[in-house]
Structures are given as structure tokens and as C-alpha cells.
Amino acid sequence: MKIRILGNSLRFRLTRTEVNTLCAKGYIENKTKFNTDVFIYAVRLVADSEKLDAQFRDNTITLNLPQWLGSNWHLTERVGFSETIDIKDNGGLSLLLEKDFTCLDERQEDQSDNYPNPKALL
Numbered sequence: 001m002k003i004r005i006l007g008n009s010l011r012f013r014l015t016r017t018e019v020n021t022l023c024a025k026g027y028i029e030n031k032t033k034f035n036t037d038v039f040i041y042a043v044r045l046v047a048d049s050e051k052l053d054a055q056f057r058d059n060t061i062t063l064n065l066p067q068w069l070g071s072n073w074h075l076t077e078r079v080g081f082s083e084t085i086d087i088k089d090n091g092g093l094s095l096l097l098e099k100d101f102t103c104l105d106e107r108q109e110d111q112s113d114n115y116p117n118p119k120a121l122l
Contacts, residue, residue, distance in 0.1 A: 001013065001014050001015070001018050001028065001029075001030045001041065001043070002100060003041050003061070008087070008090065008091060008092065008093045008094060009093075009094040009096075010054060010061065010063070010093065010094070010095050010096070011096040011098070012041070012043060012063055012096070012097045012098070013098055013099070013100035014028070014043070014097070014098070014099060014100055015100050016074075016099075019073055019074045019099060020074045022043055022045065022065075022070065022073070022074075023045075023070065023071055023072065023073055023074040023075075026044065026045040026067070027042065027043070027044045027045070028042065028043050029041065029042035029043075029060075030042075037059060038059060039059050039060075040059060040060040040061070041060070041061045041062075042060060042061070042062045042063070043062070043063045043065060043097065044062055044063070044064050044065070045065055045066075045067045045070050045071060046064045046065070046066060046067060047066075047067045049064055049065075049066045049067075050066060051066065051083050051085075052064070052065055052066070052069075052081045052082070052083040052095050052097060053083065053085050053095070054085065054093065054095055063095060063097055065081060065097060069081060079098050079099055080096060080097050080098025080099060081095075081096075081097045081098075082094070082095060082096045082097075083095045
């Protein structure tokens with residue numbers, strides 16, 4: 001799982017295995033360890049939600065995806081989900097959760113578990 005943060009914008013990208021795990025188990029997470037702290041980023045399927053939202057608690061960013069939207073995501077061609085949520089006294093927070101496509105240019109990172117890039121098929 002990769003995250004990109006820019007201002008009030010969060011973008012999470014998931015590999016095939018991560019999408020499959022999310023759909024099967026309802027939760028995935030990754031950790032980045034610092035000296036004494038751990039930063040966790042996660043995605044959770046939730047039954048009591050109508051739209052994608054996020055929370056930040058105890059050094060953890062969690063995207064909450066409604067179960068009715070995400071439980072069969074692995075079986076569809078849907079690339080992802082987006083939402084802008086209102087933040088009190090701070091405008092909006094833009095959220096994007098999407099399948100991770102292989103890059104069109106060569107990368108050193110392992111992309112074998114990424115989705116095929118549709119632009120590469122043109």
C-alpha cells in the first residue's frame with residue numbers, strides 16, 4: 001500500500017493482494033517505524049457508513065470504506081473511490097482510494113502485484 005499526502009489531500013494505492021485482502025478480511029494496514037514511534041496507515045470496510053471517510057488517531061490514518069461499496073471491489077473493473085469531506089475550520093479533505101497500476105516507465109520497485117496499466121494497452 002502506498003500513500004501520497006499533499007496538503008489536505010490523501011491518496012492510497014493498493015496492490016492486487018491488498019485489494020483481495022481488504023475484501024476478504026475487511027482490514028489492511030502498513031507501518032512505518034521511526035525511532036520510538038510507529039506511523040500506521042490502514043483501510044477498513046465499515047458497515048455503518050454511507051461514503052468514504054477518514055480518521056487520524058494515535059499516529060494512525062484510517063480510510064473507512066462502506067462495506068456495500070468495497071466488499072466486491074476485487075471482482076470489478078472499478079479503479080477506486082473518492083470523496084471530499086468537510087473539516088471544521090479547515091475546508092475539505094480530499095480522499096482517494098484506488099488500485100495501484102504498473103508505471104508506464106521503468107521503475108526499480110517490484111510492480112509484479114500491481115494492476116496492468118490500461119494506458120499500456122493502447
